[in-house]
Amino acid sequence: MSVVTRFAPSPTGFLHIGGARTALFNWLFTRHHGGTFSLRIEDTDRARSTDEATTAILDGLQWLGLGWDGEVVHQFSRAGRHAEVAHQLLAEGKAYRCYCTPDELTAMREAARAEGRPIRYDGRWRDRDPSEAPAGVDPVIRIKMPHDGDTTIQDLVQGEVRVPNDQLDDMILLRGDGTPTYMLSVVVDDHDMGITHVIRGDDHLTNAFRQLQVFAAMGWPIPEFAHIPLIHGPDGAKLSKRHGALGVDAYRNLGYLPEALRNYLLRLGWGHGDDEIIDTDQAVQWFDLGAVGKSAARFDFAKLDSLNKHYLQQAHDERLVDLVVERLTAAGDPAPDSAALARLQAGMAGLKQRAINLVGLAEAARLYTGTRPVEFDEKAANLLDQTARQRLAELAPALKKLMSWNEETIEACTRAQAEFENIKLGQLAQPLRAALTGRTVSPGIFEVMAVLGQEECLARINDVQAAGP
């Protein structure tokens, strides 16, 4: 039987990092087995679901490179089918109408809490005669859970997990207004969509036991379950807004490459020996649910950074030029002309070696895309003291005389000048760097000069002289 999985987010916010990993694991597992990966938007909560969130989720998945198969299923559009199933269970005596009001249920829970009893619906309408129904209350439909025995799940990640059935209360399938709840919808859809493997967050593990009863009541085959551990924040608690939990779009804005995020997320909770750098093709080949760990993992930006750095260095210069220009123009910089573009392309190899994300890369790239006069940061300005300028002034004529302008000739010329003045190369190279880039940190200065071109370099050096004492 072919594998069919699904990623089923609710469109109540952006695609957060935990969801992204769930999607990744589903995607990887499916691709590994050559199955079908479907996307289902769980929008049965009409009040909280938004189109913006749906769009954000779709965009996020696309950016991450986690494409889905077939049409996106919008769960709410299947509400009729869900209600049909609820009524079938009602007709078969496997479900019943409950006339409790929300207030009554709240009171029930509070009482249970106060008395230290388990907080569950007590089944007060389970065997009550419908003739006792109060007027003016739209009943909900609840499923009859078994009272004896226990329910066992053979979870592909968690192993065998068993829960006593008396822990399961008669949950609501259909609300008073006739709309289905998540517990019903998810089961009906998973069945109708032919889902063979339900791979989702650990927080759904306890739900699985209740959902299992719906499958059983309908006589449907039970899919395989794999509940993967949650991602925690630095404090060890479930990642949430208060940790500044970010959507994938935020990671994108922060300048992370999708392949870096994929590799990072993969290694968070899954391992393959000592392998750390695992590209997507390799991941598809290796991925298996059995190697997913059972404990939660904390999100660590430092490690993401190091992976990002790696993938940045692997990335093609053309791609990075595009990404950098995109960022620069978005930040309000004028669109670079062809000469600036050529410099950027030529200098990208040196630039990307030092960047940890696209934000920093774009910032550093201004060295090649910016126009004169260059702006100096504080350190660079301090470095360009009287002596430094003097030295640059003495170097300039020698540079001007160079007939051939490339890294080798520039370096030879500069070294000769340093030797002539009997100073260390650094004492000349740093002022040069400051004058040409406005920074004290940059790619190799001779590389920078070669990329910038003779004319531009001399002009920038001259700018420093002109700036006065």
Added chain:
RNA sequence: GACCCCAUCGUCUAGCCUGGUCCAGGACGUCACCCUUUCAAGGUGAAAACACGGGUUCAAAUCCCGUUGGGGUCGCCA
């Protein structure tokens, strides 16, 4: 509170299922040194963990029990 899950360096993990090769390996981070025109990169090296307590066994990070700690779930949310 009830139920369920988890527990190896600061962090992610390998090893655990199939006890001995583990005075516990890798990666990120940290520190030191080397290289060096800056920063990166690179090279070399260092510090750093089997939560605790009982068992079982000739032998336990590995199996069992308990304790502690952490987490998740208990909605007419998903």
